[in-house]
Structure formats: C-alpha cells, structure tokens
Amino acid sequence: VTRQALDGEEPEITRTPQGRVTVASVDDDTLIREGVARLLTGLDVVATFPRVEALLDALPVVDVVLLDLSIPAAAMVGSASKGVSSSQGVSSSTGVLQGVCGVAAVAQAGYRVLIYTNEYRREVLAGCLAAGAHGVVHKSEPLPAIVAAARAVADGQFVVTTALTGLAEVVQRRGSLARLSPRQLEVLRGRARGEPFKSIAARLHIAPKTAEEYMSEVNRRFAEYLRDHSAADLERLLGVGPGDLLDRSSTD
Amino acid sequence: MNRPFAERAHTAAGVWDALSPNRRLATTSAGAEMALVAGFLGLRTVNVLQLAASQPTGLAESPHPVLDALMVAAFLAETLGLAIVTLRRSSIRLPRLIWADVALGCLLLLGQTLISDSDHMVSWNAWGYAVTLSCALAAGIGLRRPAETALGAGALMACYLLVTLPMSGSHEELSTVGTNSLAYVAFAGLGRAMAGYLRRLGSDADEARQRVTLLAVNAETERHRGLLHDQATILSLLSRDVTDARLQAALRRQAAVGATRIAAFMSGMGDGSPGAGTLGAAVRSAVVQFSDLPLTCTVDLAEGLGVTHPVAEAVHGAVTTLLHNVRRHAGPASCVVHADADPATGWWEVQVRDDGRGFTPETTPRGYGLGSQVGAAMTQIGVRVALSSAPGEGTMVTLTHPALEQPAERPRATPEKPRRRSSVNTSTMIG
Numbered sequence: 001v002t003r004q005a006l007d008g009e010e011p012e013i014t015r016t017p018q019g020r021v022t023v024a025s026v027d028d029d030t031l032i033r034e035g036v037a038r039l040l041t042g043l044d045v046v047a048t049f050p051r052v053e054a055l056l057d058a059l060p061v062v063d064v065v066l067l068d069l070s071i072p073a074a075a076m077v078g079s080a081s082k083g084v085s086s087s088q089g090v091s092s093s094t095g096v097l098q099g100v101c102g103v104a105a106v107a108q109a110g111y112r113v114l115i116y117t118n119e120y121r122r123e124v125l126a127g128c129l130a131a132g133a134h135g136v137v138h139k140s141e142p143l144p145a146i147v148a149a150a151r152a153v154a155d156g157q158f159v160v161t162t163a164l165t166g167l168a169e170v171v172q173r174r175g176s177l178a179r180l181s182p183r184q185l186e187v188l189r190g191r192a193r194g195e196p197f198k199s200i201a202a203r204l205h206i207a208p209k210t211a212e213e214y215m216s217e218v219n220r221r222f223a224e225y226l227r228d229h230s231a232a233d234l235e236r237l238l239g240v241g242p243g244d245l246l247d248r249s250s251t252d
Numbered sequence: 253m254n255r256p257f258a259e260r261a262h263t264a265a266g267v268w269d270a271l272s273p274n275r276r277l278a279t280t281s282a283g284a285e286m287a288l289v290a291g292f293l294g295l296r297t298v299n300v301l302q303l304a305a306s307q308p309t310g311l312a313e314s315p316h317p318v319l320d321a322l323m324v325a326a327f328l329a330e331t332l333g334l335a336i337v338t339l340r341r342s343s344i345r346l347p348r349l350i351w352a353d354v355a356l357g358c359l360l361l362l363g364q365t366l367i368s369d370s371d372h373m374v375s376w377n378a379w380g381y382a383v384t385l386s387c388a389l390a391a392g393i394g395l396r397r398p399a400e401t402a403l404g405a406g407a408l409m410a411c412y413l414l415v416t417l418p419m420s421g422s423h424e425e426l427s428t429v430g431t432n433s434l435a436y437v438a439f440a441g442l443g444r445a446m447a448g449y450l451r452r453l454g455s456d457a458d459e460a461r462q463r464v465t466l467l468a469v470n471a472e473t474e475r476h477r478g479l480l481h482d483q484a485t486i487l488s489l490l491s492r493d494v495t496d497a498r499l500q501a502a503l504r505r506q507a508a509v510g511a512t513r514i515a516a517f518m519s520g521m522g523d524g525s526p527g528a529g530t531l532g533a534a535v536r537s538a539v540v541q542f543s544d545l546p547l548t549c550t551v552d553l554a555e556g557l558g559v560t561h562p563v564a565e566a567v568h569g570a571v572t573t574l575l576h577n578v579r580r581h582a583g584p585a586s587c588v589v590h591a592d593a594d595p596a597t598g599w600w601e602v603q604v605r606d607d608g609r610g611f612t613p614e615t616t617p618r619g620y621g622l623g624s625q626v627g628a629a630m631t632q633i634g635v636r637v638a639l640s641s642a643p644g645e646g647t648m649v650t651l652t653h654p655a656l657e658q659p660a661e662r663p664r665a666t667p668e669k670p671r672r673r674s675s676v677n678t679s680t681m682i683g
Contacts, residue, residue: 140546142585162588166550173553192550194588194605238552 020044021154024060026052026106027068027116032139036066036116042147052097056109063154065106069117069128071098099124100131107132114153116146122163126234130226135159135219152212158219165191165215168222170238176229178221187214280461282342284454288393288447289338292386296331299383303327306379313369320367323360327383330356334390350394354404357387361411380415381432384408388436392443405440409433478569478629483510485576502544509541531557531600534564535591538571545579546586554591557600566633567602567651570626574604574649577622582608582647598656607646613639622649 024047025036033048047060051071097105106113115128115136125136135158137149149159160168169192171177172185180188183204190200197215201208226234277283277290303324314320334353338344360380368378391404416429486506494500532551539549559567571589578587584606593600618627622639630637630651641647 140585162548162586163550166548166552166590169550170552193590193603194548194586194607196607 021064021151022046022062023064023066023150024055024062025066026055028071039143040147043150052102052105056105064150065111065113066116067103067106067113069099069115069119071096100127103128103133104131112153114150122167125164126167126226127231129223136161136164157216158223160219162194168218171222171225177225180218184214184218187211188218191215279457281454281458284450285343287450289344292344292390292393293335295386295389299386300331302382303379310379314367316367323363327360344394347395350390353387353390354407357384357408358411360384361415364415381412385435385439388439389443392440393447401440401444405436409436479514482572482576485580486510499544502542506541529564530555531559531593532591534559534567535571535589535602538568539589542575542579546584547589549589551591554593554600557593557595563633566629570630570651571602571604573626578606582606584608600653602651603648605646605648610641610643610645610647612643613641
C-alpha cells in the first residue's frame with residue numbers, strides 16, 4: 001500500500017517488483033491522489049505528493065511522474081517550498097512550482113514526466129512538451145488509456161493528445177518538422193483525425209504496436225521542435241501571432 | 253427645374269408599359285390565348301375599317317347594293333358576335349364559331365359574283381377576298397386538328413377560285429388569282445404554326461412556374477426542417493432530466509442561439525448561419541456549440557481556404573447536425589473534428605469521428621439529419637459524403653470537396669491525399 005505525502009509529512013515510498021512501471025503522482029486534489037493510487041491497477045503508484053516541491057524533496061525512484069499542471073497556492077498550506085532552488089523556477093503568479101515551471105523542474109530532476117491534467121489548451125500543453133514533458137494525458141481519459149500512456153512514457157516513448165497531434169500535423173505540413181517517413185506521415189494523419197491505432201494498423205497492414213512506435217517517433221520530433229522553438233515561433237507558424245492573418249483578438 | 257433625361261425616359265417607359273397590350277397580357281398559357289384573340293380581332297378590326305372606308309364607293313358601284321349592304325351587315329354582326337364570345341371566353345378555340353365564320357366567309361365569297369362587276373373581282377370592290385383572309389386565320393388558330401384547318405382554308409380557297417377563275421381570262425389575271433388563293437393557305441398555316449408555338453410557350457411557362465413554385469415550397473420546407481431539426485434535438489434533450497452541468501449549460505446556450513435563429517428566420521433575415529469566410533471558421537462556428545462533448549477540433553489546416561457564404565453555411569449546418577447526432581446517439585469518450593484543405597487546388601476535407609456506439613449503416617435507415625441536412629446539402633455544393641461506422645467502433649463521416657485544378661507546381665506543404673479507409677468498418681456514400 002502506498003501512503004501519500006501529506007503536507008509537512010515525509011512520503012512513504014513503497015518497493016515494487018521489477019518489470020512493473022513505477023509511478024509517482026503529483027496532484028493537489030486529495031481524491032485524485034487517492035484515486036490514482038487505488039485505481040491505476042496496471043501501474044505501481046509508489047508515491048503521491050500534493051505539490052512539486054514535495055516530490056523534489058523526496059526524489060523517489062520511479063519510472064514516471066504523473067504530474068498535474070495546475071497546483072494552486074492552497075496546496076502549500078502548512079508547507080514551505082524548501083529544497084527548491086530558484087533556478088528551477090517558480091510560477092510568478094502563485095509562488096509555487098506549477099504549470100510549465102513545474103514540468104521543467106521535474107524534468108530537470110531526471111524524471112520522465114507525464115502531464116495528467118484537465119488543461120486542454122494545446123498551446124499550454126505544447127509549452128509543457130517544450131519544457132521537457134514526455135507526454136500528456138487528460139484526466140477525462142479512461143483508466144486503461146492512462147495506464148497505457150504511463151507505460152509508453154516509461155518505455156521512453158512520447159505520448160500526446162489528439163489536439164497536440166493535430167498541432168504536430170500543422171507543424172509538419174508547414175515544413176518545420178524533421179522529415180518523416182511515409183508510414184510516419186500516415187500514422188500522424190490518422191491520429192490527428194482521431195483514428196485508433198488498431199484502425200491505422202489494419203489500414204497500413206502493420207501491427208498496432210508498430211503504429212504506436214511510429215507515432216512515438218513523430219511525437220519525439222515534435223517535442224524536439226517545441227524545445228528548439230519559442231512560443232512565438234509556433235504562433236507565427238499557426239498564423240495566430242499578434243497582427244497575423246488569423247489573429248482573432250485584434251477584431252474582438 | 254429640368255428633370256434628368258433618364259427620369260423622363262423612365263416615366264415615358266412607364267406610360268408605354270401601362271398602355272401596351274403586350275405588357276398587360278400575362279406571360280401564361282391564358283395570356284398566350286388572349287394574345288391570339290387580340291391578334292385575330294385586331295385583324296378583323298382592320299378589315300372592318302377598310303370595309304367602312306370602301307363601302308360608300310362599293311355600294312355606289314354595286315349592281316345589288318342592298319344585297320351588298322346585307323352581306324356587310326352579316327359580316328359585321330358575325331364579327332361582333334365572335335368578338336364578344338371570344339373575349340368572354342378568353343379564347344379563340346371555339347370550333348363551332350370558327351366553322352360558322354368559315355362558312356360565312358365562303359358565302360361572302362360566293363356572293364361576290366352578285367355584288368361586283370366581273371372587272372372588279374380582284375379589286376376592293378369585291379371585298380370578300382380581303383375580309384375572308386381573317387376567316388382562314390381563324391381556321392388556323394381556332395380549330396383543334398390540322399385537318400380541320402386544312403379543310404377550312406381549302407373551302408375558302410375553293411370558293412374564291414370558284415368565283416374568280418371563270419372570270420379570269422388573261423395570264424396575269426390567272427396568276428393574280430392563283431397567288432391570292434395561296435394566301436388562304438398561308439394565313440391558315442402560319443396562323444396555326446404561330447398559335448401552336450405561342451400556346452406551347454404559354455404551357456411551358458405555366459409548367460415552369462408550377463415547378464418553380466413546387467421547388468420554392470420544397471426549399472422553404474427544407475429550410476424549416478433544416479432549422480427545426482437541430483432545435484428539435486435541443487428541445488428533446490432539454491425535456492429530459494439532464495444532470496450534467498456542462499451539458500445543461502451547453503444546451504441552454506444552444507437553445508438561446510436556436511431561439512435567435514428562429515426569430516431571425518421568421519423575420520426574413522435568414523437563420524443566422526455564418527457568412528463567407530474560411531473553411532476553418534465555418535467548422536469552428538459549428539463546434540463551439542458543443543462544449544459539453546469531449547471534442548477535439550483541429551482546423552488550422554483549413555484556415556487558409558476561403559469559402560463562399562453558401563459553402564460556409566452548408567458546412568456549418570452539416571457539422572452541427574453531425575455533432576447533434578454524436579451528442580444524441582453516440583455517447584463517445586472522444587470526438588474529433590478535423591479540417592484539412594489545399595487552397596492551391598480547392599480540395600478540402602472535413603472529418604467528424606467519434607469513438608461511440610456506432611451502428612450498422614446497411615441496416616440502419618438514415619434520419620433526416622444525416623440524409624438531407626448532410627447528404628443532400630453537401631451534394632448540392634459538390635461535396636462527397638462518406639460514412640463509416642460499425643457497432644462499438646464509433647462513426648466517422650468525411651466531407652470531401654474534390655480538387656478543382658492541379659497547381660502547376662505543388663508546394664511542399666500541400667496535404668497528401670488520404671488513402672481510402674479500408675478498416676473493418678463499413679463505408680458508404682451518402683447523397
């Protein structure tokens with residue numbers, strides 16, 4: 001049984017059998033932390049934390065960190081942000097490590113980060129990938145999808161949402177993504193349109209696992225692109241930069 | 253102050269329009285019939301005027317002036333009766349009257365020998381020839397069968413020849429008589445041809461009007477159905493005990509939008525659908541109404557393609573209907589709306605895919621939404637609709653507008669055309 005780290009307490013980190021994917025969860029919501037530990041039966045959730053600072057204090061040995069993006073200051077009650085260097089970055093608005101800063105801090109600590117969030121704005125999620133996340137999964141996804149995403153991230157793959165896949169397709173179409181093979185392109189096209197791997201695999205006469213690997217490679221290159229380019233570059237690519245052709249804010 | 257020339261010309265044209273019989277005659281089958289009546293009576297009026305002008309001299313020179321006057325009176329009376337009946341019936345297709353007219357014409361021709369000198373048989377003194385040409389015209393436009401027309405014209409011609417040939421000695425006189433007699437055939441034949449053409453024009457105009465009216469009624473019905481179909485879905489969902497707060501909020505928003513659209517529709521201002529813009533904007537404008545659905549909308553690739561108002565309206569309507577179907581029937585964990593386009597060729601594609609319940613297309617009848625609001629509406633703008641679904645495997649609907657032309661040099665960033673889906677699902681074409 002995994003015991004979660006409450007504010008001001010040291011987390012208890014459980015041992016798990018080899019070959020199982022070990023996960024640490026960071027979420028300010030107690031129910032989510034409890035739920036993740038109890039419901040993701042395909043994973044070994046060895047530690048849960050209400051905030052990034054607590055994770056970085058404990059530094060558990062896990063394959064994947066399941067990280068919530070939005071951690072309000074209330075999660076800091078009774079706890080100081082000890083052990084967090086200024087170089088790790090603290091969200092200026094809340095004074096806590098959250099959002100892109102939290103992702104960057106956890107990634108810099110050497111963890112593979114799987115964003116577990118209700119955030120749907122793809123620019124924000126793209127920023128998280130740029131900050132070092134290996135994947136994004138929404139809290140509304142079914143549990144098996146979350147387990148599969150964590151396993152894939154533990155395996156070194158990149159997992160993104162359909163919205164981000166759509167963004168990757170736009171970046172590819174604009175010629176900014178490293179050259180993809182025809183199969184990778186087909187998988188990217190299918191996933192951007194919400195096609196399941198099973199269907200893509202049947203269409204391309206390949207194994208579903210192979211289709212997933214193609215997509216992971218595309219995601220990796222997309223993450224590379226995001227790390228190498230600024231948010232402004234992405235906005236320019238999409239044509240939604242200030243004063244650009246598709247900038248709707250100027251007419252609102 | 254001098255009025256501008258154009259204004260005066262417009263006024264003059266208006267006066268002429270008011271006076272012109274052509275303008276007052278309806279361009280219908282009935283109008284064509286009245287035009288024939290007017291043409292015939294116009295010719296007969298000319299006959300009467302000519303007769304009135306020549307009669308003083310004619311009567312003075314006639315060997316039987318009383319008989320001459322009686323014949324003129326008979327002609328005038330018959331013409332008056334014909335005018336009254338044809339005008340009251342608004343038609344000259346009155347075979348009995350026409351036969352009576354032809355018979356009177358024959359009698360008048362035969363009577364010419366009694367009221368004219370032999371020297372004047374081809375002159376205006378023998379007025380029978382001039383006025384009976386209109387009898388031949390009446391036989392052409394008023395009798396139903398061609399044989400009847402030929403018989404009427406033949407009888408008149410025969411009477412004319414019977415009277416004039418015995419009195420024509422010289423070659424010139426024979427030539428004149430022969431030429432004159434052919435005029436009966438010409439008047440009857442040409443009259444019949446022109447009348448037939450006019451009646452056909454009128455009939456076609458009537459048919460076209462009926463068709464247009466029917467189409468307009470159908471189009472209006474479709475507009476009503478198109479507007480009300482989605483609103484019916486919203487009302488149906490609102491009538492249920494919806495507990496999901498997001499769905500409630502979305503339904504309320506859509507109900508408000510629907511109320512506005514219906515109000516705009518009833519006021520004749522259209523139904524508030526999007527105007528011309530980009531394909532991406534048309535799709536987005538539909539998607540924003542469904543915030544309660546687990547939607548992912550990617551339309552960046554279609555933001556560069558401008559579309560006309562009808563296309564934007566059709567795409568907006570189709571995507572809205574498809575998402576209503578998803579909300580009502582699919583129960584999906586995720587739904588993706590994706591738009592792609594190639595502005596260089598005009599090719600575009602909009603795909604709506606959900607991972608919900610799905611259905612068997614072969615055995616499930618299309619509802620009005622999928623059949624008409626999506627299938628028929630898309631076909632009208634040249635867009636193919638492909639449906640792919642299977643129980644438990646969700647549904648995918650793809651709207652594809654084919655490439656209009658191939659660019660000279662394909663840019664690097666143009667989309668690869670999608671391969672045909674060959675999954676376990678069933679693909680069918682709609683519309």
